Amino acid sequence: MTITLVHYLVLAAILFVAGLVCLLVKRNAIGVLIGVELMLNAGGLNLAAFARFNRSFELDGQVFTIFVIVLAAAEAAIALAIVLNYYNNATSIDIEKAQELQG
Amino acid sequence: MPAGVLLIWGALVPAVVLASFVAVSALFFIWLERKVSARIHDRLGPTRVGKFGWLQTIADGIKLISKEDFIPPQADHLLFRFGPYLAFLGAFLPFMILPFGAGVAALETSLSAFLMLAVMSLEVFGVILAGYASGNKWSLFGGIRESAQMVSYEVPRTLCVVMVLMAAGTMNLADIARQQSGFFWNWLIFRDPFLFIGFWVFFTCGVAGCKRAPFDLAEAESELVAGYHTEYSGLRWSFFFMAEYGSMFVISGLACVLFLGGWQTGFLPSDPTYWLGHIAGNFVNVIAFILKCWTLVFVMMWVRWTLPRLRIDQVMATCLKYLVPICCVCLIGTALWTLAWNTLLPGWFTWRANPGLPALVQQESK
Amino acid sequence: MSLPDFIFWCLALLTAGSAIATAVSTQIVRSAVWLMFTLAGVAGLYFLLGFEFLGATQLLIYVGGILILVIFAVMLTAQGSFSQMPASRGHWLVVIVIGGGLLAVITSTLLSTSWEGFSASPLTKQTDTSNSDGLALTFLGSSQGEAAHPLPAVPGQIKHIVHSLFVFEIISVHLLVVLIGAAYLARARRARREAA
Numbered sequence: 001m002t003i004t005l006v007h008y009l010v011l012a013a014i015l016f017v018a019g020l021v022c023l024l025v026k027r028n029a030i031g032v033l034i035g036v037e038l039m040l041n042a043g044g045l046n047l048a049a050f051a052r053f054n055r056s057f058e059l060d061g062q063v064f065t066i067f068v069i070v071l072a073a074a075e076a077a078i079a080l081a082i083v084l085n086y087y088n089n090a091t092s093i094d095i096e097k098a099q100e101l102q103g
Numbered sequence: 104m105p106a107g108v109l110l111i112w113g114a115l116v117p118a119v120v121l122a123s124f125v126a127v128s129a130l131f132f133i134w135l136e137r138k139v140s141a142r143i144h145d146r147l148g149p150t151r152v153g154k155f156g157w158l159q160t161i162a163d164g165i166k167l168i169s170k171e172d173f174i175p176p177q178a179d180h181l182l183f184r185f186g187p188y189l190a191f192l193g194a195f196l197p198f199m200i201l202p203f204g205a206g207v208a209a210l211e212t213s214l215s216a217f218l219m220l221a222v223m224s225l226e227v228f229g230v231i232l233a234g235y236a237s238g239n240k241w242s243l244f245g246g247i248r249e250s251a252q253m254v255s256y257e258v259p260r261t262l263c264v265v266m267v268l269m270a271a272g273t274m275n276l277a278d279i280a281r282q283q284s285g286f287f288w289n290w291l292i293f294r295d296p297f298l299f300i301g302f303w304v305f306f307t308c309g310v311a312g313c314k315r316a317p318f319d320l321a322e323a324e325s326e327l328v329a330g331y332h333t334e335y336s337g338l339r340w341s342f343f344f345m346a347e348y349g350s351m352f353v354i355s356g357l358a359c360v361l362f363l364g365g366w367q368t369g370f371l372p373s374d375p376t377y378w379l380g381h382i383a384g385n386f387v388n389v390i391a392f393i394l395k396c397w398t399l400v401f402v403m404m405w406v407r408w409t410l411p412r413l414r415i416d417q418v419m420a421t422c423l424k425y426l427v428p429i430c431c432v433c434l435i436g437t438a439l440w441t442l443a444w445n446t447l448l449p450g451w452f453t454w455r456a457n458p459g460l461p462a463l464v465q466q467e468s469k
Numbered sequence: 470m471s472l473p474d475f476i477f478w479c480l481a482l483l484t485a486g487s488a489i490a491t492a493v494s495t496q497i498v499r500s501a502v503w504l505m506f507t508l509a510g511v512a513g514l515y516f517l518l519g520f521e522f523l524g525a526t527q528l529l530i531y532v533g534g535i536l537i538l539v540i541f542a543v544m545l546t547a548q549g550s551f552s553q554m555p556a557s558r559g560h561w562l563v564v565i566v567i568g569g570g571l572l573a574v575i576t577s578t579l580l581s582t583s584w585e586g587f588s589a590s591p592l593t594k595q596t597d598t599s600n601s602d603g604l605a606l607t608f609l610g611s612s613q614g615e616a617a618h619p620l621p622a623v624p625g626q627i628k629h630i631v632h633s634l635f636v637f638e639i640i641s642v643h644l645l646v647v648l649i650g651a652a653y654l655a656r657a658r659r660a661r662r663e664a665a
Contacts, residue, residue, distance in 0.1 A: 015511075018491060
């Protein structure tokens with residue numbers, strides 16, 4: 001059985017779902033961030049696979065994957081700054097305790 | 104399937120050769136470090152085991168292997184075990200990309216400089232992990248210091264590499280080395296004043312990246328016992344040591360390729376592979392490359408036993424307040440210099456065999 | 470089974486296995502370590518697909534950058550060594566139902582779609598030189614990317630020319646903004662502490 005596009009897409013789906021589970025299950029704010037990183041990776045893998053299996057998307061796919069990677073880096077930097085700030089105010093990174101905005 | 108078997112053999116042989124090279128050169132470096140430090144202290148160093156004590160490291164290695172493999176009960180066992188292997192992997196992977204001679208590299212791609220930067224950034228991970236998993240506050244401090252230091256020093260180091268890439272017009276390390284063939288004034292370090300500064304900045308960042316004194320804050324013994332490897336003993340500890348000496352060689356090798364002509368001897372008019380054939384010529388090349396790297400490693404040892412250790416705030420200030428601005432200025436300077444060579448003075452100094460960035464685009468348009 | 474396929478299965482197993490371990494692990498640093506294996510696996514898949522620049526970028530930015538940042542944040546916010554924050558059992562049940570359902574939906578959709586135009590055997594070895602040069606020229610907004618790397622015309626599809634200079638500029642400005650933003654957040658924290 002040769003490897004086709006569907007193999008890559010199913011793998012990306014597994015990554016995405018793992019990321020979603022991570023996002024929903026973790027109570028640690030940094031854990032949520034890790035989940036988001038997994039989901040973004042799934043997206044990047046999808047784009048790269050599409051780029052490979054249809055040659056007319058070859059350059060677009062790579063450009064978009066790089067875009068995703070850079071966005072993930074930016075998101076991680078800002079999110080971690082926010083987490084550190086929150087930890088400084090609340091001395092905890094348990095997101096279930098982050099209820100100040102609820103009123 | 105024979106093609107697949109051939110591919111696997113082609114992957115395994117360089118891996119085994121390089122792994123044994125890393126291990127043997129670590130043995131040699133540990134002996135050299137002892138001798139150098141002893142001479143600088145006006146001592147003799149190891150003399151008993153073998154002539155000039157050259158078997159001392161092997162004796163120590165046997166002692167380390169026979170030591171108890173102790174994992175402290177408060178440690179995170181899984182991560183504690185991962186740490187040394189990850190550190191060694193991060194030090195070993197760059198060897199796969201390093202060109203030892205003309206065509207003597209386990210992996211030669213057009214992106215090898217970029218790939219090199221990528222895999223060199225992995226090494227810090229093992230150290231941080233070891234510091235965290237030991238369950239010891241001194242180790243944790245060592246890990247945090249190490250991560251802060253490495254992430255900061257990666258910035259000027261990468262900028263220095265980008266400088267060379269701009270001047271050379273390629274990301275292929277082997278091509279960069281090929282451009283510097285001939286006499287030593289063809290080396291990129293002597294190409295323009297900005298690259299000359301760039302080399303020293305790069306070397307400083309390299310020393311900091313290997314956690315060597317005066318930047319060895321991650322294992323500052325007067326403050327942190329032994330930093331991130333306080334809790335390690337025996338074979339695991341020796342993996343950290345092999346990683347350290349491996350990464351010293353790698354950073355020296357990268358400095359050689361980028362600035363000091365790679366495998367070119369510097370006093371032969373052309374690459375010896377042209378008139379000695381591929382194998383004999385590369386024999387000369389590889390010897391020249393390794394000797395150059397050893398010289399740089401020796402300089403690192405010399406620095407270690409000469410300069411006092413910096414404080415952690417001084418380490419960060421050196422990087423962020425001095426090295427990064429210097430690098431930015433040199434980056435712009437190199438860009439302008441390259442542009443000037445290629446536009447204002449076309450045809451001058453063509454013996455430099457230096458296409459530069461605009462030439463790349465022209466090449467593509469043909 | 471050919472060698473690329475075998476490597477794909479190895480990498481897929483590594484990636485998927487460590488992704489699941491990332492999600493399941495209760496201790497945050499272990500999660501981060503499994504995340505590292507996942508990211509390295511995805512980088513390996515990029516290399517396998519022939520996109521060396523993507524693979525190297527993934528290693529450099531994710532493993533060398535983001536992951537270090539994550540672990541750094543974990544160390545700065547740790548309360549006691551190896552703190553765990555497990556979710557409740559009911560929570561897990563809901564999450565598994567949602568995740569399993571989503572995976573089933575996605576997979577069944579993927580399998581029932583006919584992937585016309587996405588050929589099954591493109592994993593030929595091509596020279597990576599043209600590949601990354603084309604990418605570089607695309608990012609520079611040069612139409613020579615097309616010339617250096619001509620794309621096969623697909624019948625019934627408009628052949629478009631890729632210019633990504635704008636994307637490149639957006640990425641750069643975005644990163645600059647993020648840099649300033651993160652620096653601002655860190656700075657604001659220090660100011661507040663002095664005021665208190």
